[in-house]
Amino acid sequence: MPRQPRRRSYDQYCAAARALDAVGDRWTLLIVRELLAGPRRYTDLHADLPGVSTDVLASRLKDMEREELATRRKLPPPAAATVYELTARGRELLPVLTALAAWGAPELAERRPTDAVRAHWFAIPLIPLLHRLPYAPAVLDVRLDEGEFHIRTDGSAGGGGAVYGDGPAPDADARLVLDADTCHALAEGALTVEEGVKDGRIEVTGEGPVAAALRGE
Incomplete structure (x- = not known):
């Protein structure tokens, strides 16, 4: 047609x-x-x-x-x-949104009273950071006060080739617990994942080599 x-x-x-x-x-x-x-x-x-x-x-x-x-x-x-x-x-369009998120990250310095938020909105700025870590590919759960989502660092399946999804993944290699301010710092480049773990701003749970690598063990 x-x-x-x-x-x-x-x-x-x-x-x-x-x-x-x-x-x-x-x-x-x-x-x-x-x-x-x-x-x-x-x-x-x-x-x-x-x-x-x-x-x-x-x-x-x-x-x-x-x-x-x-x-x-x-x-x-x-x-x-x-x-x-x-x-x-x-x-x-994922790289387009990733670039827009990186460009707009400085605008998140202050959360306005009228701003809505969903946990999975932080997935796009986190994807390139987690993809660059040495233990990829992996499936990582990310938990914030606002909710939980997961990222597949190899860009593999799950719902039409989705690289992230709402809620925890049944096959997650590790879980990262952090807050929205830490997500913003990561997205803006003011903090690395390794620094966040070392400083206690990112809690890592899980068994296996991926979780151990994230904890620096």
Whole structure:
């Protein structure tokens, strides 16, 4: 089936402009952030995107389907729920979001009273740091006061090639317990994982070589 034309375009023969034609609308990249954790139901997306209206969310998801960034499918029984998930092209936006997170990290110096927060929002800035550690590949649980998520440092499966996911992983090699301020320090480059463990700002639990390496044993 031929692709339908977009509603609007910058009409510029420029790679950056073409990219913004596809993902430049408000909320689109944040929807990508949520779907990088794997397939999500519409209600789950709405819950983890505080501030987005139902109309705007539905419109952005339709745009993403049209741009072949996301697809929609029905899960088999007993779930029988419809979920959205990124296509391979949509998952290629991970480095874009990683770069944006690194660029925006200094803006997290102070948390505003109106700021919402979800634990897994810290996954994207942590991914490149954890991928560079010498014990990769590994599966790491990360626990904050706000919740828990996991990161797969080899970028392997779990929900459509997701490299991180909400909640703990059943096959985690180690668990890192820290707070949002420490996550911010890591994302901004003011602290390394090794320094955080040594200073007691990051608690590492678990058995096996990965957890031992993280603890410096």
